[in-house]
Amino acid sequence: MADYSVQELMIIAAAREIADGELVFVGMRLPITAFGVARLTHAPNAVGLFEDGIVRYEPATDMLYTMGDPPNQQGAAWTTGLNPVMAQLQRGRVDAGFIGGAEIDRYGNVNTSYIGDFKKPKVKLPGSGGAPDIAAMSKRLMVIVNHDTRRLVEKVDYVTSPGYLDGGDARAEAGLSGGPSVVITDLALLRPHGDDHELHLASIHPGHDVNEIKEKTGWELQLSPDMVETPPPTTDELAALHTIDKDGFWR
Amino acid sequence: MADYSVQELMIIAAAREIADGELVFVGMRLPITAFGVARLTHAPNAVGLFEDGIVRYEPATDMLYTMGDPPNQQGAAWTTGLNPVMAQLQRGRVDAGFIGGAEIDRYGNVNTSYIGDFKKPKVKLPGSGGAPDIAAMSKRLMVIVNHDTRRLVEKVDYVTSPGYLDGGDARAEAGLSGGPSVVITDLALLRPHGDDHELHLASIHPGHDVNEIKEKTGWELQLSPDMVETPPPTTDELAALHTIDKDGFWR
């Protein structure tokens, strides 16, 4: 079996969440690489959206530090403003989007704004960017975080980007459809369960166990009845990833 | 004194209503020619706006049948959509605009939609176009019509483009500022008078008299206390007009 890093596994797990032909808010780093892998494997017609005002079919092949770098502009499907691209969320056209976060809670709410009281925070984080818009208006939200009790918390101090709020019908009552479909961590995949939408342990990455994951989760983590081990990268998936990640940044 | 046609006088009277540096919705035919005359005489920095999504400094020199014709596109200051151009009205940036109409009443309300009951009209006119927007949101409205009792009526059947509505504060109460500043006809200039805003006879074109004008007006036309005779075109004004109207279309 091929050798791979945990980050490579996360990228490939993220790529598997993208279906062919979907419109996806891609963001930077890990998700943009996942988008590239999806295009090269099972989703050749996926389309990548970037908040700067960029839409791409093929991911840029040169190194990007940010979404707005010249290689992401050249050869794009569309370069325009933030509004025409982000409004596609509100138009109901966007299938999925990736975001990260400093904190995520048992109902998939994400905080990237304030640790502590927002009036006098203990830590002032950079803020929301477009994450609340992607969280509120894409059909599915994929969140990527490292797995530890500081990040996976019982309740976030501030809901920057709404997940299922207090669970149950709370999200629908707030006027939102969609919601988080997966949380991808370095240890596992969590998915919302049943009508309550609490995040349950759905897939354990190879080499980790339930106890370790529970210990590193800030709430009483439930196991999904159809919990699996995360399938390791296939040869094709790894080959696609290595085509993109020529310099082995993620290895 | 130079020879001129009544249409040339109307064009020059319209040109005099444009101040230097103003943003003006220009429309076609007579007003666009007036805009050209104004630019060549006293208003070299006036800017012309067109609802198709065009902004011009210099008027097109080739023949235009419509605003969207190729000579109006080439060398424009901006070619864009209808919304970015018309939204400048709502942003409060537009000083003035020209419209025409099938009917105009004593308070400067203009009808280009329905003669008779709108549910089963006697005559269905083409409709509003952008006139209601220019009438509602430019700082000053200039209306150009031929002077007869069918067109200058006591009360329009349908207010397509609001003037002073029922007069007095009615326009302000409807939520609008601005309003008609002049009605340019083939016989005279009418202007709103005092707090009531009724259109009064402000200027009589050379060769016409008060009685004739009153007879051709569908309401009891009042005379402005500072009524004048419309100054005939100056040599400079006519020269400017002839520079634009090379073929003598308006002669």
Add this chain to the structure above:
Amino acid sequence: MQEKLVDLKTAIASHVRDGDSVVLGACLEPEIPFAATHELIRQGRRGLNMIAPISDASTDMLIGAGCVSEVTGAWVGNVSGGLGHNYRRAFEEGDAPTIRVNDYSNFSLGMALLAGAYGMPYLPVRSILGSDILKSNSALKLAKNPFGDENEPIVLVPPLQPDVAIISVQRADRYGNNHHWGSSGLIAEAAAAAEIVILIAEEIVAPTVISSDPSRVLVPGYLVTAVTQVSAAVHPSPMTGYWRRDNQFFNDYHARSRTQEGFESWLREWVLDIEDHGAYCEKLGASIAALRIKGEAFSAPANYASV
């Protein structure tokens, strides 16, 4: 990428159904795909709701041919000739109008399509106030500005999301990616708002031509359902860089459509008895060739190099 190139007959047959709301043109005077107008008539589409601020004489033709039950827009006529005679007859003859009109101004229609394009619940405007459009179009609501002075009135415009937008562009690739330049009226909003987009391109070009200038893209190809190549599809309207306006053709239509019989004879001559747009151009003969823009006035290049 998905291949989307089809011929015009197929595009119309596959994607426009009786009863659809349709944007055809929406550039006001230029770039109205009259070839699609004619094809809708030939295919006998019925019960259409034509959405546009102004699409020159196209809507009048469709009304006369019996394709239209509803008009949502600001102006229906003939920009060269004035009145739209079929539009008038639909209102003035008989006991009741045979079509329904949803009155908008250009700007309020622009806001309705923007709201549709951007998925907005509605858009508040400061226009329409004081206009009887508020009486004849009950879709528009008078309201108060919650951010304004106590009694500041505004008008709320609901979104429009047409079933189909049929739009002319100068060039496209076979995947539906495209470039448009010159004034664009409401075509960008219409394309982003619509469920189905049919592009009528003057030219089909290599994908690298489109991707050489992603800021000139009107609507990205993934939002386009079908693309078809028809040269001079816009005749008699003009197209920036390609075609001048055939003013005489508009005037002739205006004169002949003054009576029902005259319109019907025009329709047979120029639409029903004509197989397709190729035959239409052949019939135009030398006059269409004379309208072609032959000059060159190219845009200054923009460099997109990244290294």
Add this chain to the structure above:
Amino acid sequence: MQEKLVDLKTAIASHVRDGDSVVLGACLEPEIPFAATHELIRQGRRGLNMIAPISDASTDMLIGAGCVSEVTGAWVGNVSGGLGHNYRRAFEEGDAPTIRVNDYSNFSLGMALLAGAYGMPYLPVRSILGSDILKSNSALKLAKNPFGDENEPIVLVPPLQPDVAIISVQRADRYGNNHHWGSSGLIAEAAAAAEIVILIAEEIVAPTVISSDPSRVLVPGYLVTAVTQVSAAVHPSPMTGYWRRDNQFFNDYHARSRTQEGFESWLREWVLDIEDHGAYCEKLGASIAALRIKGEAFSAPANYASV
């Protein structure tokens, strides 16, 4: 047309006052006119309200230099490095935050500037629902959709009309007419919304270059107050077709600004002890030359000929 070409010092001195609301950049990561950031700092402007969705590290620099009393936006940090240390210090040190933040998401800020640009009374959005941004920014109102089901919630975003928008473009003429290509973030909306527009052009070109392609105009010259030519004004951010990103410079700023003392030393070295942007580029030396894009990947020409 009115001549609008001035130097950067004059543009900032003449048109930005203490207490102004200012959009500087608003392209998110690219094309942020850091030269103007530095000049605002050198001129000691105070009490600014910085409006932008994201302007990379520019806002953090202005906060550290004491120019800012308010931030209206979605994100303040350093896109390469992460956190904005000056932004953090303004909140985390002392008894109370020294600046006020009006929290928006990118899209809701985009809608606020669009509403400002278009003179809308406000804009209703389907975002922000469920977010605590509704709690921390009282300017946004929760409401019901009058066109929706009985209890459909929406959020009303009031318009923003900045006092000044300072915006980078690739090229402009001396009258303020300009071209921009590549992603534009919110600069078109910011320019149309603002009372005063200061353009920072990489190149000044002949008016005929701009008028050769009126569809590439970002904002027409009559809405521009002043235009200034500063090459590499965007450094260390990238500019489509001209400059690559100086990622190392962002990382260095991030590392050095981790402490107040470190930031102050950085500020002296790169802003306060530097006369102008020419001296800044000289100090960068070979590193700026290495960032210049030397390749050519030109847009396919568009023909605007009319005959």
